[in-house]
Amino acid sequence: MIERDPESAAASHYDMIVIGGGIYGSHLALEATLRGFKTLLLEKKDFGWATSWNSFRIAHGGFRYLQTLDLVRFFQSVKERKWLLTHFPDLVKPLPCLMPLYGKGTRYPLVLGIALALNDCLSRNRNEGLVEDQFIPSGSLLSPSQTVSLFPTVETQGLRGSALWHDAVIKCPQRVLMEVLRWAVHGGATCLNYVRAECLISDNGDVQGVDAVDLQSGTALRYSAPVVVNCAGPWCQELARHFDSRAPDGLFHPSLAFNLVLNRRPPSPMALAVQSSRQTLFVLPWGKKTLVGTSHVRWRDRSDCINPEEQQIRQFLREINSAIPRFEATLDQVVRVYAGLLPAQRLESTKLSVQPVFHNHASNGGPRGFFSLSGVKYTTARLVAEKALRQICAFNKERLPEKTLQTRPPLIPHLTASGFIRLCEIDPSAAENHVNTLLQNESVVYMEDLMMRRTDWGMSPQDAEGVKAKVREILGWDESDQPVRDSAIQYSNAAQPN
Ligand SMILES: Cc1cc2nc3c(=O)[nH]c(=O)nc-3n(C[C@H](O)[C@H](O)[C@H](O)COP(=O)(O)OP(=O)(O)OC[C@H]3O[C@@H](n4cnc5c(N)ncnc54)[C@H](O)[C@@H]3O)c2cc1C
Numbered sequence: 001m002i003e004r005d006p007e008s009a010a011a012s013h014y015d016m017i018v019i020g021g022g023i024y025g026s027h028l029a030l031e032a033t034l035r036g037f038k039t040l041l042l043e044k045k046d047f048g049w050a051t052s053w054n055s056f057r058i059a060h061g062g063f064r065y066l067q068t069l070d071l072v073r074f075f076q077s078v079k080e081r082k083w084l085l086t087h088f089p090d091l092v093k094p095l096p097c098l099m100p101l102y103g104k105g106t107r108y109p110l111v112l113g114i115a116l117a118l119n120d121c122l123s124r125n126r127n128e129g130l131v132e133d134q135f136i137p138s139g140s141l142l143s144p145s146q147t148v149s150l151f152p153t154v155e156t157q158g159l160r161g162s163a164l165w166h167d168a169v170i171k172c173p174q175r176v177l178m179e180v181l182r183w184a185v186h187g188g189a190t191c192l193n194y195v196r197a198e199c200l201i202s203d204n205g206d207v208q209g210v211d212a213v214d215l216q217s218g219t220a221l222r223y224s225a226p227v228v229v230n231c232a233g234p235w236c237q238e239l240a241r242h243f244d245s246r247a248p249d250g251l252f253h254p255s256l257a258f259n260l261v262l263n264r265r266p267p268s269p270m271a272l273a274v275q276s277s278r279q280t281l282f283v284l285p286w287g288k289k290t291l292v293g294t295s296h297v298r299w300r301d302r303s304d305c306i307n308p309e310e311q312q313i314r315q316f317l318r319e320i321n322s323a324i325p326r327f328e329a330t331l332d333q334v335v336r337v338y339a340g341l342l343p344a345q346r347l348e349s350t351k352l353s354v355q356p357v358f359h360n361h362a363s364n365g366g367p368r369g370f371f372s373l374s375g376v377k378y379t380t381a382r383l384v385a386e387k388a389l390r391q392i393c394a395f396n397k398e399r400l401p402e403k404t405l406q407t408r409p410p411l412i413p414h415l416t417a418s419g420f421i422r423l424c425e426i427d428p429s430a431a432e433n434h435v436n437t438l439l440q441n442e443s444v445v446y447m448e449d450l451m452m453r454r455t456d457w458g459m460s461p462q463d464a465e466g467v468k469a470k471v472r473e474i475l476g477w478d479e480s481d482q483p484v485r486d487s488a489i490q491y492s493n494a495a496q497p498n
Contacts (some may be wrong), residue, residue, distance in 0.1 A: 001164050001185065001204075001440065002181060002182060002185050002191050002441060002442050002443040003077055003185075003443065004192060004193065004194075004216075004219075004445070006192050006195050006212075006214040006216075006219070006221055007214070007219065007221065008221070009040065009190045009192060009221075010026075010039040010221045010223055012038070012040075012226035013038075013040050013224050014039060014040045014190075014209075014223065014224065015032070015037040015038045015225060015226070015227065016032050016037050016038075016039045016225055016227040016228075016229065016463050017039075017041075017042065017196040017197075017209060017223055017225045017227070017228045017229070017393075018032075018039060018040070018042070018229050018231055019041075019042050019197070019208055019210070019229065019230050019231060019232055019239065020041075020042075020043065020226065020231035020232040020233060020235075020236075021041055021042070021043025021046075021047040021048060021067070021178055021181070021191065021193060022050055022051055022052040022177075022231065022233045022328070022386060023048065023054055023173070023176075023180070023234075023378050023381040024050060024186070024233070024381050024384065025041055025043070025231035025377050026041070026047070026048070026151065026177050026180045026181050026191075026233040026381075026386035027180060027228075027382045027384075027386075028188075028229060028231055028373065028381075028388060028389065029041040029180075029184040029189050029191060030180050030181075030183055030189070030358075030385075030387040031260075031382070031385045031389050032183040032389055032406045033184045033187040033188055033388045034187060034191040034403040035389070035401040035402070035403055035404065035407065035410070036404045036405075037399060038188060038189075039184065039188075039190070040065075040190045040191075040223055041181070041184070041189060041190070041191040041192065041231075042189070042195045042196070042197050042202075042210070042212055042223070043192065043193045043194070043195065043414070044195070044196035044197070044215065045193070045194065046182060046194070046445070046446070046448075046449045046452075047177060047178065047191070047194050048158070048174050048177040048178070048453050049089070049120075049452075049453060049454060050234065050306075051178055051233050051234060051340035051341060052168075052173060052174075052199055052233075052378060053174055053260075053338070053452070053453065054259070054338040054340035054366070055170070055173050055258050055283065055337055055338075055340075055378045056284070056291070056293045056294055057169055057170045057171070057284070057291070058095065058167050058168070058169060058170070058271075058282070058284075058379075059077075059080070059081045059084050059085075059092055059167065059168040059169070059170050059378075060077045060081065060111045060167055061077055061078055061119075061123065061126070061136065061165075061166070061167045061168065062074035062075070062076075062081075062118075062119070062123065062358070063115070063139075064079035064120045064121075065077065065164050066115050066118060066498045067106070067115075069327065070354070071083075071122070071175075073220070073354070073372040074193055074382075074385055075122075075162045076380050077377075077379055077380060077410040078123045078126055078385065078422045080128075080379050080382060080383050081136075081167070081379060082126055082127075082128075082130065083382060084168060084170065084176070085130055085134045085136075085168055086129060086130060086134070087496045088170075088175075088176050088179065088411070089131065089134055089177050090171075090411065090413070090414055091166060091170060091171050091172055091175055091179075091414055092168050092169070092171070092176070092485050093134070093164060093169055093171060093282075094134065094135065094136050094137070094166050094168055094169075095167045095169040096165075096166055096270045096271065097164070097165055097166065097167055097270060097271040097272070097273055097282075097472065098142075098147070098150055098151060098162050098163070098164050098268060098270045098272055099112070099160045099161055099162055099163045099164075099269070099273040099274075099280075100147055100151065100154050100159060100161075100271070100272075100274065101157070101159070101160045101161050101163060102155075102158045102159060102160060102487055103158065103160045105194060106202050107275075108160070109160050109161050109163075109282075110140050112141065112163040113141050113253060114200075114390050115141065115162075115163075116138075116141065116163060116165055117137030117139075119165060120138045120139055121262050123136070123220045133216055134426050136166045137166055137169070138204050138422070139163065139164060139165035139166070140164050141161055141162070141163060141164070142161050142164055142339060143158045143161050143476070144156070144160065144161050144164075144436075145230070146160055146161075146162070147159060147162040148270055148271070149271070150162075150270055151218060151267060151268040151272060152267075152268075153197070153324065153325050153326045153327065154325070155306055155325045156304075160234050161169070162428075164270075167271070168406075169185045169271070170240070170378070171414070172414055172455075172456050173378060174183070174452070174453045174454070174455075174456065175414050175454075175456075176456070177451060177453075178442055178454060179411055179412070179440075180392060182408060182412075182441065182442070183408045186405075186407070186408060187405040188260075191198055191443070192214075192393060192405050192443075193445065194214065194215045194216050194445055195210075195213070195215065195221070195302060196212060196213050196215055197212050198210070198211045198212055198213055198220075198229060199242075200243035200370060201222065201327060202365060202368075202370075205328050205362075205367055205368050206367070206368050206369060206491065207225070207226055207227060207228050207367050207368060207369030207370050208224055208225075208226070208229070209222060209223050209224035209225050210222075210223055212226055213368070216445065218408045218438065224281075224371050225407040227369045227370075227371070227392060227442075228243075228369065228370050228371070229371045229372070229373060229388070229392070230243070230370070230371065231373050231374075231416075232250060232374040233247045233251075233321075233341070233374065234306070234338075234340070234341035235439075236251050236252040236372055236373075236374045237249070237251045237253075239372075240372045242294070243345070243361075243367070243370060244361045244364075244366035244367055244370060245274070246361075246364045246365055247359070247361060247364070247366060247372070248359065248364060249370050249372055249486070250357070251359060252341075252343045252348045252350075252357070252359055253343060253344040253345070253346055253349065253353075254299045254341040254342070254343070254344065254372050255296060255297075255298065255299055255341065255342050255344035255349060255350050255351075255352060256296070256297045256298065256299040256306065256317070256339065256341060256342075256344070257293075257294050257295065257296050257297075257339070257340060257341070257342050257352075258293070258294065258295050258297075258307075258308045258312075258313075258337055258338060258339035258340075259291055259292060259293030259295075259337070259338040259339075259394040260291070260292050260293070260313065260316065260317070260320075260334050260336070260337055260338075261289055261290070261291050261293055261334070261335050261337075261338070261459070261460070262290045262291075262292060262329050262333045262334060262335070263288060263289055263333045263335045264289070264290055264329070264333050265288060265290070265291070265462075266283065266284070266285035266286070266290040267283065267324055268283070268285070269285060269286050269334060269490050270285075271283065271285070272324075272407065274323040274324055275323060276319045276322055278319060278322060278325040278492070279296075280318070281293070281294075281320060281323050282294070283320075283324065283381075283492040287350065287416075289335065290459065292329070293338075294322050295308070295312070295315075295316040296342075297350060298342060298348050298349070298350055298353070300348065304391045305310070306339050306340060306341055307337065308337065309338050310331075310337055312332065313337065314331060317329050317330065317334075319498045320495050323481060325433065335361045335460055335461055335462070336374075336459065342376065342494070343357070343374055343376060351391050352376065353376050354376065354428065356373065356374060356375040356380075356384045357372070357373070357374045358371065358372070358373050358384075358387070358391060359371065359372045359373075360391070362395070363461070369393075371384070371388070371392055371421070372393075373388045386400075393400070404494065412437055412438065412441070412442075413434070415434060416453065416456070416457075417455075417456070417457040417459070417463040417464070417466075417467050418463070420434070420455070420467060420468060420470070421463075421467065424470050424474075428474070431470070431474065432474045432475075434470055435450075435474055435475060436475075438450060438454045438455070439475075441451070442454050442473075447468065447471070447477065450471065451464060451467065451468060451471075489492040
């Protein structure tokens with residue numbers, strides 16, 4: 001049970017404090033806990049509210065990395081996709097992806113045929129240990145007519161066929177993140193939302209812990225540990241500088257990335273990889289809606305309100321329409337914008353970093369026991385966290401301990417908004433139990449936490465009101481009773497069409 005008691009938590013001494021409850025911090029807390037480290041995780045808002053909430057939800061299997069022959073990322077992605085398919089069978093599912101081929105550039109059927117064969121051969125152990133309905137099938141080349149039957153509005157002029165392969169889709173990334181945290185807490189970790197790390201405490205250059213503030217009560221608190229890891233995502237650079245004046249630049253150069261949820265039927269039952277004039281776009285069926293991404297634009301702002309401007313959304317819609325014939329997406333179909341900051345290779349660039357950054361601040365004369373970690377993909381966060389932990393242990397001249405925790409808590413079933421409404425109608429007490437399980441186990445402070453980050457019931461603004469009304473009815477929960485409005489999250493992500 002993730003319990004929120006910041007004051008009692010301050011009475012304990014920890015082996016490690018992780019700052020940031022995104023997917024990187026959550027995995028680090030889990031990896032450390034599995035190996036017997038007493039771990040505290042602090043999150044300034046709600047768990048997973050920032051970049052991790054905005055992922056496009058593809059657990060990449062590495063096919064894309066064959067283009068650049070980046071075999072290290074290829075094998076890491078295959079391994080982590082399998083880990084996700086194994087551990088979250090209801091939340092992570094195989095995803096068929098279709099790419100129409102016109103024989104331009106490298107997009108010749110022959111070239112893609114070789115790439116698909118290589119993809120299958122290099123990932124031949126991809127299904128070992130998986131249950132059959134989680135298997136990732138082999139790729140294949142389809143004829144033009146097969147392509148048209150799967151993607152009826154595809155541009156047929158010059159069409160040479162299509163490439164079909166499988167990745168995996170993370171249906172609800174926020175539930176995966178919560179399950180990772182529940183697992184860590186089951187092993188003894190303490191995970192606190194709405195607690196912001198403020199200052200690093202050190203003595204003679206050795207880290208002693210952090211000063212923090214409970215944003216619900218306003219209480220200042222001190223947490224002690226000899227190791228502090230900054231997993232603050234887009235705030236990683238700022239926090240590193242604040243805690244260590246010698247911190248290098250380049251821990252995180254922000255670049256804005258965003259996806260759009262469109263209130264219209266997807267053009268194909270498969271995920272599509274289509275070419276615009278600038279880049280490859282991905283189109284994902286999202287129930288009766290369509291998720292399209294990803295647009296990358298420069299970012300100069302420094303506020304927590306991370307959102308593209310309307311003209312950037314319009315520009316992206318034009319790009320989508322140029323890539324999908326007869327799609328004609330319009331601004332008023334945009335029901336949600338998923339936006340976040342990703343690390344770029346340089347300041348004010350949109351060229352993304354390809355490698356995670358792990359920095360030991362002591363190596364530049366900074367505090368001993370202070371580390372910063374910033375990653376580039378949701379998919380590989382677990383592996384990156386495990387590697388970071390190995391390096392932290394090496395700094396203390398220790399080997400990475402074996403995992404000692406062998407059990408994990410049973411998964412809480414994932415209910416969609418419509419599934420929940422249906423359950424309310426056919427079995428109100430089961431619906432009530434489900435909401436209570438989430439409230440009692442997952443440190444829900446605001447209604448928004450429940451709607452956006454313990455479930456995806458708020459994903460579609462149209463469905464959200466109906467679900468909220470049901471939850472209020474079940475629990476008699478009046479959101480206005482909840483204190484401290486100024487620490488509630490500003491939703492950058494609800495689109496504001498004209
Ligand atoms: C539009 C978009 C699409 C993407 N698509 C994919 C995809 O399809 N597949 C994929 O694998 N990856 C994808 N990614 C990348 C992936 O989402 C990110 O790499 C990952 O979520 C980063 O996680 P994080 O934990 O580093 O950061 P975050 O999730 O941003 O977490 C950092 C946390 O630190 C907290 N924090 C900051 N300062 C403090 C403080 N002082 N005290 C306490 N807490 C603090 C913040 O509140 C925040 O919650 C996508 C990203 C974007 C933006």
